[in-house]
Amino acid sequence: MKKSSVWLLATLAALAIVGCAMQKAPAEQAVASADAALAAVRDQAQKYVPDQLQAVQGQLDAVKDSLSKGDYKGVLAAAPALNTAISSLKDSAAAKQAEVEAALAKAKDAWGPMSTDVPKMVDAISSRVDVLSKSRHLPKGVTKDSLAAAKSSLDSMKAAWGDAANAATSGDYATATTKGQAVKDQATQVMQSLGMTSS
Numbered sequence: 001m002k003k004s005s006v007w008l009l010a011t012l013a014a015l016a017i018v019g020c021a022m023q024k025a026p027a028e029q030a031v032a033s034a035d036a037a038l039a040a041v042r043d044q045a046q047k048y049v050p051d052q053l054q055a056v057q058g059q060l061d062a063v064k065d066s067l068s069k070g071d072y073k074g075v076l077a078a079a080p081a082l083n084t085a086i087s088s089l090k091d092s093a094a095a096k097q098a099e100v101e102a103a104l105a106k107a108k109d110a111w112g113p114m115s116t117d118v119p120k121m122v123d124a125i126s127s128r129v130d131v132l133s134k135s136r137h138l139p140k141g142v143t144k145d146s147l148a149a150a151k152s153s154l155d156s157m158k159a160a161w162g163d164a165a166n167a168a169t170s171g172d173y174a175t176a177t178t179k180g181q182a183v184k185d186q187a188t189q190v191m192q193s194l195g196m197t198s199s
Contacts (some may be wrong), residue, residue, distance in 0.1 A: 023072035030079040031067050034060055034086060041090045048096035049089065056085045107173035114180045115168065121187040122157055128194050129154060139195050146193040153190050157183050 038060055045053040059082050066074040129150050132138060138147065164179035191197070 023076060027067055027072035027075035027079075030075060031060075031064055034063065034079065034082050037083070037086045038089075041086070041093060044097060045089050045093040048093045048100065052089050052092055056082075056089045059085055104173055107177045110177045111168055111173050111180065114177060114184065115165070118161060118164075118180055118184050118187065121184065121191065122154070122161060124196065125150060125157075125187060125190050125194065126154055128191075128196055132194065141195050142193070150190045150194055153186060157186055157190075160186075 038056060042053065045056075059078075063075055063078050063082055066078065129147065132142065132147050133151075138144070160179055160183045164176045164183060167173070167179060168176035
């Protein structure tokens with residue numbers, strides 16, 4: 001009786017070892033393929049969806065930890081969810097990249113006309129300020145204060161426009177158009193205060 005129970009225990013232990021060994025290779029393969037899949041999308045995800053990347057990396061690290069502890073069953077159980085998370089990460093990163101590129105293209109298109117219109121407005125204000133500064137009588141609706149304000153605005157507009165132009169030169173059209181639009185809005189207000197019409 002004792003011999004048969006010892007033999008039975010030995011057989012069960014051997015089967016457990018074989019079962020474990022049979023799960024080891026698929027578990028290692030699952031981790032390796034998940035690692036490779038995440039590596040392929042890592043740079044794009046880091047740029048466009050870093051928070052989501054961090055969460056998926058955490059999932060992968062947990063599965064790797066299970067593998068290192070020999071919990072092959074746990075690895076195989078977690079692998080489908082991990083693969084789904086990596087696939088979702090890839091889709092999110094691609095969608096965000098497309099969104100950013102579309103916004104960039106839109107900003108680039110807006111920059112074209114703005115890059116000619118705004119400098120013309122600033123030049124027109126500069127000429128108007130020069131003329132009014134030399135004039136003894138200011139036109140109706142224009143005060144000394146509005147002229148002084150226009151003079152000080154010119155410097156800030158020129159500086160801001162320089163920043164916008166630099167941003168465009170470096171390819172950052174989103175910043176360029178944002179700064180450029182601010183200068184355009186300011187120029188429009190100054191032109192109104194000087195009795196000019198902005199076209």
